[in-house]
Amino acid sequence: GIQVEQSPPDLILQEGANSTLRCNFSDSVNNLQWFHQNPWGQLINLFYIPSGTKQNGRLSATTVATERYSLLYISSSQTTDSGVYFCAGYQGAQKLVFGQGTRLTINP
Amino acid sequence: ETGVTQTPRHLVMGMTNKKSLKCEQHLGHNAMYWYKQSAKKPLELMFVYNFKEQTENNSVPSRFSPECPNSSHLFLHLHTLQPEDSALYLCASSQHPTSGTEQYFGPGTRLTVT
Numbered sequence: 001g002i003q004v005e006q007s008p009p010d011l012i013l014q015e016g017a018n019s020t021l022r023c024n025f026s027d028s029v030n031n032l033q034w035f036h037q038n039p040w041g042q043l044i045n046l047f048y049i050p051s052g053t054k055q056n057g058r059l060s061a062t063t064v065a066t067e068r069y070s071l072l073y074i075s076s077s078q079t080t081d082s083g084v085y086f087c088a089g090y091q092g093a094q095k096l097v098f099g100q101g102t103r104l105t106i107n108p
Numbered sequence: 109e110t111g112v113t114q115t116p117r118h119l120v121m122g123m124t125n126k127k128s129l130k131c132e133q134h135l136g137h138n139a140m141y142w143y144k145q146s147a148k149k150p151l152e153l154m155f156v157y158n159f160k161e162q163t164e165n166n167s168v169p170s171r172f173s174p175e176c177p178n179s180s181h182l183f184l185h186l187h188t189l190q191p192e193d194s195a196l197y198l199c200a201s202s203q204h205p206t207s208g209t210e211q212y213f214g215p216g217t218r219l220t221v222t
Contacts (some may be wrong), residue, residue, distance in 0.1 A: 004150070033210060041145075041196050043213040086151070094139060094205055095164065098151040 002027045002091050006099035014107055018075045021085050021102045025068040029089030033096070034061055034072050037084040046072070046085075077106045111135045112214035114199050120220045121189065129184040129217045131199030137212075139205040140182040142174060145196040145216075157182060158205035189221045 003026035013019055023032070034046040047054050047061040049070065054061050058077075063070040074081055084101040091097050112133045121127050133140060142154040156164035157176040171193075173185040182199055199214040 035213075041198075041216040041218065043198065045210065045212060048210040088151075094141070094156055094158075094202070094209075095153055096141075096151075096211060097153075100150050 001095075002029060002089055002097050004087060004089055004097050004099035006085075006087060006102050008102060009100065010103045010105075012105045012107065013077055015077060015079060017077050017106075018073070019077060019104065021072040021074075021087075021104075023070045023072070023087035023089075023099055025089050028065065028068060029091065029097075030093075031090045032063060032070055033088050034070070035086045035088065036081075037086060037101070039083065043086070074104075077104075079106045079108055082106045111212050112199060112201055114197075114214040114217050116217060117215065118218050118220075120222060121186070122222055123189060123191070125189075126185070126187040128186065129197055129199075129219075131182040131184075131214055133180055133182075133199075133201035133212075133214075135201055135203070135212060137201040137203050138179050139202045139209075140176060140179070141200040141202075141211065142182065142184055143198040143200060143213075145198060146192075147195075151198065154184075156205075163205070186219075189219075191221050194219055194221045 005024045031050040035043045049063045051065045058075045060073045088096040088098045140157045145151045155174045175183040196216045198216045200211045202209040202211045
């Protein structure tokens with residue numbers, strides 16, 4: 001099966017800073033999602049992005065399927081952005097394969 | 109996000125107990141999933157149900173027994189668990205069981221096996 005690698009594993013920033021999180025795939029995927037897991041464990045959907053670029057407020061994501069990576073950009077970070085960010089690729093029709101996550105800490 | 113609900117949110121059980129986790133989706137979806145998130149490990153897919161039929165069992169031990177009575181409800185029956193089964197159990201749903209339809213997750217049940 002595919003392997004999903006996220007970097008960096010941990011990121012500590014000051015409020016207002018910008019950040020880029022990366023997700024690499026060992027093989028091609030049909031589609032992929034980015035999630036934010038809050039401190040209570042809830043996985044919140046950020047992007048569903050097979051290719052190209054999408055933006056939602058201060059967040060944007062870019063997937064380059066031919067090169068097997070995706071990037072999540074967070075601009076003007078806020079303390080509420082803290083948590084763990086996961087990317088997950090679809091292997092086959094329904095199997096989501098998750099990376100280990102990037103733990104983001106935004107300090108005031 | 110209240111599209112997918114899970115109960116209970118927390119559960120502590122002994123190794124000889126029998127308990128069940130419940131998941132309900134209010135999104136009109138046709139596919140439902142169970143995932144396990146252990147400490148320091150990636151989320152792992154356990155089971156997939158499409159239109160109430162199980163279509164994937166990811167080599168899950170038989171002490172975990174899923175049940176899907178209809179497209180809106182999914183249960184995970186637990187019996188004779190081990191301490192290493194302590195984890196966050198997440199339910200998800202998607203609209204249609206075709207390639208890569210977006211999955212939505214519930215808040216999870218945090219299980220502790222003593």
